[in-house]
Amino acid sequence: MGWTILRHLGAWLLIGWPAWVLAADPLDSPSWEDLRKRYFAGQTVVFDEAVQVNAPVSAEDPLNVPIGVDASGLAGVQEVRVLADLNPIVEILSFQPGRAQPRLGFRVKLQQSTPVRAAARTADGVWHMGGTWVNTTGGGCTLPSTGSASADWQRRLNEVSGRIWHNAAAGPGQRVRIRIIHPMDTGLAAGIPAFFIQDLLVADASGHALMHIQGHEPVSENPLFTLDLPEGQTNLAKVRVTGRDNNGNRIDAWVTP
Amino acid sequence: MKTRLAIVTHLLFWTLILILGLPSAWSAEFDYQLQPKAVAPDTWVLQGRLEDFSFANGGNIVNTAFITTADGVVVIDSGPSLRYGQQLLAAIRKVSAAPIARVLITHHHPDHFLGNQAFPPASIAALPGTIQDINREGKAFAENMYRLTGDWMAGTEAMTPAAPLAPGTLEIGGHRLELLALAGHTGTDLGVFDRTTGVLFGGDLVFYQRAPTTPHARIPAWLTSLNHLAALPFQVLVPGHGPVTRDGAPLRQTRDYLLWLDQTMRDGAAAGLDMTEMLARPLPPAFRDLAVQPEEYRRSVAHLFPAAEQAVLEPAGARR
Numbered sequence: 210m211g212w213t214i215l216r217h218l219g220a221w222l223l224i225g226w227p228a229w230v231l232a233a234d235p236l237d238s239p240s241w242e243d244l245r246k247r248y249f250a251g252q253t254v255v256f257d258e259a260v261q262v263n264a265p266v267s268a269e270d271p272l273n274v275p276i277g278v279d280a281s282g283l284a285g286v287q288e289v290r291v292l293a294d295l296n297p298i299v300e301i302l303s304f305q306p307g308r309a310q311p312r313l314g315f316r317v318k319l320q321q322s323t324p325v326r327a328a329a330r331t332a333d334g335v336w337h338m339g340g341t342w343v344n345t346t347g348g349g350c351t352l353p354s355t356g357s358a359s360a361d362w363q364r365r366l367n368e369v370s371g372r373i374w375h376n377a378a379a380g381p382g383q384r385v386r387i388r389i390i391h392p393m394d395t396g397l398a399a400g401i402p403a404f405f406i407q408d409l410l411v412a413d414a415s416g417h418a419l420m421h422i423q424g425h426e427p428v429s430e431n432p433l434f435t436l437d438l439p440e441g442q443t444n445l446a447k448v449r450v451t452g453r454d455n456n457g458n459r460i461d462a463w464v465t466p
Numbered sequence: 467m468k469t470r471l472a473i474v475t476h477l478l479f480w481t482l483i484l485i486l487g488l489p490s491a492w493s494a495e496f497d498y499q500l501q502p503k504a505v506a507p508d509t510w511v512l513q514g515r516l517e518d519f520s521f522a523n524g525g526n527i528v529n530t531a532f533i534t535t536a537d538g539v540v541v542i543d544s545g546p547s548l549r550y551g552q553q554l555l556a557a558i559r560k561v562s563a564a565p566i567a568r569v570l571i572t573h574h575h576p577d578h579f580l581g582n583q584a585f586p587p588a589s590i591a592a593l594p595g596t597i598q599d600i601n602r603e604g605k606a607f608a609e610n611m612y613r614l615t616g617d618w619m620a621g622t623e624a625m626t627p628a629a630p631l632a633p634g635t636l637e638i639g640g641h642r643l644e645l646l647a648l649a650g651h652t653g654t655d656l657g658v659f660d661r662t663t664g665v666l667f668g669g670d671l672v673f674y675q676r677a678p679t680t681p682h683a684r685i686p687a688w689l690t691s692l693n694h695l696a697a698l699p700f701q702v703l704v705p706g707h708g709p710v711t712r713d714g715a716p717l718r719q720t721r722d723y724l725l726w727l728d729q730t731m732r733d734g735a736a737a738g739l740d741m742t743e744m745l746a747r748p749l750p751p752a753f754r755d756l757a758v759q760p761e762e763y764r765r766s767v768a769h770l771f772p773a774a775e776q777a778v779l780e781p782a783g784a785r786r
Binding site: 263264265267268269270273275276277314316346370371372374376378379384386388433435 | 610738740741742746761765775779
């Protein structure tokens with residue numbers, strides 16, 4: 210603790226000004242100060258280019274905006290939170306990387322153009338934040354899911370499909386992609402209550418967590434997650450996916466290569 | 467004192483500029499500067515810009531055309547707005563005083579039919595699938611065009627073609643038009659082949675020097691349609707977007723691009739790439755230099771990649 214304070218003091222001396230005074234939001238968001246109070250009260254947040262959010266500058270489909278969060282430039286990431294400032298539901302998801310890299314690909318529903326930001330908490334409790342603006346025609350959050358209009362999802366709810374890769378195109382380590390059939394209704398479309406996956410654990414065959422994901426309403430229908438394992442990890446034979454949605458429906462499946 | 471004089475002089479000068487300058491600026495506003503070019507006997511094409519929709523171009527990114535016949539004028543597509551339709555009609559009137567016999571709408575995308583209001587309602591015709599698509603999506607398309615191009619759209623409303631077209635031969639004023647019911651760029655695409663002049667109007671099945679758009683594309687059907695068009699004995703080819711040619715180069719370029727796009731989606735999905743990684747991929751030189759790249763490629767990733775992903779994920783399966 211004392212060391213942390215010393216290090217912060219050192220940083221202040223080097224820069225000549227406390228970090229929190231310097232730290233104007235690089236995304237110039239109208240709601241950042243509110244978000245800081247709501248989600249990071251009493252905690253240290255630094256803007257750090259080691260946390261990358263990859264998203265299209267202009268999103269073609271507001272119901273499926275691809276987002277890639279990458280905090281692998283930081284050591285010892287405990288947790289990553291992803292927020293969309295101007296979305297009616299700000300929280301998109303959180304994850305705690307276990308044996309997987311602190312990196313996750315997924316898609317979201319956006320209601321309007323907004324900053325999308327990711328904050329990675331390191332072992333010292335500091336949140337390192339990066340982000341990007343996404344422009345979109347919007348409307349993604351107040352539309353009913355296609356699943357809510359079909360009988361098919363009831364039969365296939367929480368059905369998992371996926372695959373495990375090990376090739377150069379996907380990255381130096383193994384990659385896991387998992388898709389779950391779920392309407393992911395936001396509760397903002399008239400007459401359709403919120404219905405979404407809240408909890409997802411991806412583990413290896415011996416039960417070690419690769420990643421723990423807490424989902425919120427804005428994650429796109431039939432969520433598709435991309436996880437990467439560290440370089441050199443090539444022995445992943447199968448993956449177990451367990452979890453539940455906010456109505457208590459369980460998810461439990463094995464994904465093989 | 468000198469300063470005050472200078473200020474007064476300045477004020478007078480700028481007031482004069484404003485008074486003299488504004489009316490000409492007003493009259494120049496919302497003018498698409500449409501210039502019909504003769505491409506064959508009786509046949510005129512108005513080529514749009516090789517761009518995406520913007521306030522600067524007012525949505526004029528599309529090719530429209532007309533054929534003057536003894537029984538009136540046949541118009542092919544009415545453009546992106548009421549203003550465009552009105553200015554298209556004015557451009558036609560510089561060439562021909564004949565009545566509008568038919569307005570043929572090639573498909574339901576907004577740049578091809580939102581000028582309908584400028585033409586006699588009964589003359590506007592499309593294949594039944596296009597009529598259904600305009601009924602379903604036309605209003606949302608028009609709203610989106612207001613967002614993209616602003617006041618260029620003033621007064622524009624989606625107007626559904628009144629007359630359903632049957633594929634086959636349409637004899638009109640000495641021109642023998644073959645109406646081809648095709649598909650692939652959208653669910654229903656109309657090709658028009660004028661057997662009398664040898665001009666083939668490909669609609670948006672054919673792009674040239676501008677990247678094809680794919681929001682409603684089904685690539686296998688599109689490729690079949692291109693083969694169908696390539697088999698016709700045309701002399702002049704009018705793409706939906708891009709310059710008119712006297713050879714089949716636009717058909718080949720569109721086909722090659724679609725084949726590459728389809729393969730790229732499959733390869734990316736098979737390699738396990740995430741959508742953000744697909745978006746970041748560099749384009750090969752042959753397609754990188756087309757107009758509106760890499761934007762159209764990136765849009766196509768949003769349209770086409772999810773199905774390719776699903777195809778590689780589902781067979782792998784997962785056991786409960």
